[in-house]
Amino acid sequence: MMINKRLINEMGDTKKYIGLQILLQWIALICNIVMVFILSNFLQNVIVQKEINSTEIIKIVAVFLIVICVRHFVLCKEAMYSGESSKVVKTKLRHMIYDKLLKIGSKYQNKFSSAEILQVTAEGVEQLEIYFSKYLPQLFYSLLAPLTLFVIVSFISIKTAIVLFVCVPLIPISIIRIQKFAKKLLSKYWGSYVQLGDHFLDNLQGLTTLKVYQSDEFKNNEMNIDAENFRKITMKVLTMQLNSVTLMDLIAYGGSALGVIFVSMEYMAGKTTFAQSIAIILLAAEFFIPLRLLGSFFHIAMNGMAASEKIFKLLDIEEDINIKRNNEESTILNEENTIIGKDIVFGYEKDKNIIKNISFEIPKNAFVSIVGESGCGKSTLASLIMGYNDINSGELKIGNSKIENITSEERMKLMTMVSFQNYLFKGTVRENLLMGKDNLEDDKLLKALKSVNLYDFFMNQNGLDTKLAEQASNLSGGQRQRLCIARAFLHNSDIYIFDEATSNIDAESEEIIISLIKRLKSEKTIIQITHRLANVLESDLIYMMDDGKIIEKGTHESLMEKKGRYEKMYNAQRELELYARGGEF
Structure with missing residues (x-):
């Protein structure tokens, strides 16, 4: 009945709330039973015995009101604990996902799209919230309620109690039968939903490009196809839900009717009193209502289970460090921090290697350039050095430590990558710079801006409090890149990797960035990834790559x-540049 032990163990804090919800629901059931017996005895006195006085009426009403108040109180408390359970689940799951993403860095992109992460974190967690706050308490209460009612009704009419109790399992049996079909259907539903969200996010981010190339109509048609596929699978899910609800209603109402028939026969045979018969008739539905309500939560729970599979798939991604450290191999980086690669092989897909058995050495405080045409594997090699991806075979060491033995935190302190697509967040210039290193004084932040020739530009506005739009869209491409480099300098790591850091920017910004790289090379290890060879002339060592090889x-x-x-x-590049300037080669 969809009990995921790992999921429940991960959300251990919710167990006490689930237990309290079950207890309070059971107390509410006892209140219902008490009210039914009060009402049935009252009806017997009025209809059969026709003997009742005002004092008895007052007592009955008083007791009835007290029971109603108790029931209302426990149901309010049950709703409160349901809310607490929801809060625990949402908070803990989202923290787990966020912490995992921080630990694995960009590795998640190998298995998940950004849209899928957003959907799992948002709607997937919402579905699991209902699983814990509604489904699980209702599941256990649905087992407890029929047993309680069976014991009580059996004292009145054992035959009727058995008939009602035997009909109860038909609802969970129908749920289990439906579950096999529903699991496959909901898996397709989530796949279609993720695909639609993935395409929508991709098209939204590239909307300007689509307009420039007038390809928005094509993408619109593509989105329409995805939306139609999602609509069809959603309708299938709804059809399955409605059919299962209809089936459960037939079982519930049929079982109740069967109980009514049997108790009527018992009453006709004189084996039960009028009050007892009325009580059983009123309680017959209570045998099935809990499981019927469980059935309404079943589909949400199935959706939650499908979401949990994706969440655990994310949480199970191997982290940057997944080893047991031992005394034989120290993970403390030596003072040299030389980067050594030996016979490295890497590919995103099996049998499709991008890096093919390469070896290299990058000494401390050296200025090393890795060059080659686009697609030769330069940026992939940089991602391996940063630890964003794990090598398939070979050995990659920084100092005395293998890259897989260095924690993410250690790597982030040791190395900084500046690429052509670094992200600037919506907020102030100060907030973005302090990401490089927090608790810095304003004079150091301003010094960093001066080093990238942005000081005058921002001081003519609001200085460090200048507001940046989303992705710093209110700055030019060159200004954005220079601000990213200022933030990288504040990080003050030992190794800097510049991955096409001067791509797609103006000549002035490129000149400033190159001069900064040259200034840094005397005190930092600089790895420059570029296809523009005019920027590598002063390198201490140049590696030329082609087709994944040096x-x-x-x-x-x-x-x-x-x-x-x-x-x-x-x-060839020099000739093109001279030609562009109107010169001769």
Whole structure:
């Protein structure tokens, strides 16, 4: 009946609330039973015996009101504990997901899209909230209520009690039968839902590009197809829900009717009194109402189970460090922090390697450039050094420590990557800079702005309190990149990786960034990933990549003397630049 032990154990704080809800629901049931017996005895006195006085009426009304008040109180408390359970589940699950994303970094992108993460975190958690606050308490109460009623009714009419009790399991049996079909259907539902959300987010983020290339109509039609597929699967889910509700109603009403028939026969045979017969008739439905209500929560619970599978799939992604540290291998980085790669192989998919058996060495405080044409594996190699992805085979070490033995926190302190698509958050310039290192004084933040030639620009506005729009859309591309580099400098790590940091920006910004990189090389380890060879002339070492392999290495001068791929690429780029300026090669 959809009991996920791992899920319940993870949400251990909810167990006490679930237990209290079950207890309070059971007390409310006892109140119902008391009211039924009060009412049935009252009716017997009025209709059969026709003997009742005003004092007895007052007593009956008083007791009835007290029972109603008690029932109202316990149901209010039950609703309160349901709310507490919901709060615990939502808070804990979202914290677990967020903490996991912080630990695995960009690794989640290999298995999940951003839209899928958002949907699981938002709607998926909401479905599990109902699973804990409604479904689980109702499940256990649905087992307790028929047993309680069976014991009480059996003292009046054992045959009727058995008939009613035997009909009760038909509802969970029908739920179990439906569950097999529903699980597959809801899996398709979530798949379609995620695909629709994924395409919607992708189209929304690229809306400007779609308009520029007038491809919005094509994407609109694509979205319409996804929406129609989602509509169809949603209708199938609703049809399944309505059919199962109809089936459960037939069982519930049929079972109640059967109980009424049997107690009527008992009354006709003189085996039960009028009051007892009325009580059983009124209580017959109570045998089935809890399980009938459970059935209405069943579909939500199934959705929650489907969501939990995706949540646990995310939570089970291997983290940056998943080893038992031992005395044989120290994870403390040595003072040299030399980066050494040996026979490294990596691919996002099996049998499709992007990095193919490469070896390299990047000494401390060296200025090393990794160059090559687009798609040769430069950025992938940078992501391996940063630990964003795990190598398939080979060895990658920083100092004395293998990259897989270095925690995410240690790596983030040791290395900073500046790419062409760094993110700036909506807020002030100060808030974005303090992400590099918190608790810095304003003078250090202003110094960082001066280093990237943004000081005058921001001081002519509101200084460090200048507001940035979403993704800093109120800045130019060059200004955004320079602000990201200022934030990276404040981080003050030992190793900096610049991955196409000068792509798609103006010449002035490119010149400022290159001069900053050159200034840093005397005190930091600099790894520059670029396809523009004019920016690598002063590198201490250059690695030329092609098709996932390092095909050449050396200084600019030595590589030019080899007359190999590097020399041809450099001359071709220089010729194009001279031609663009109207010069001669």
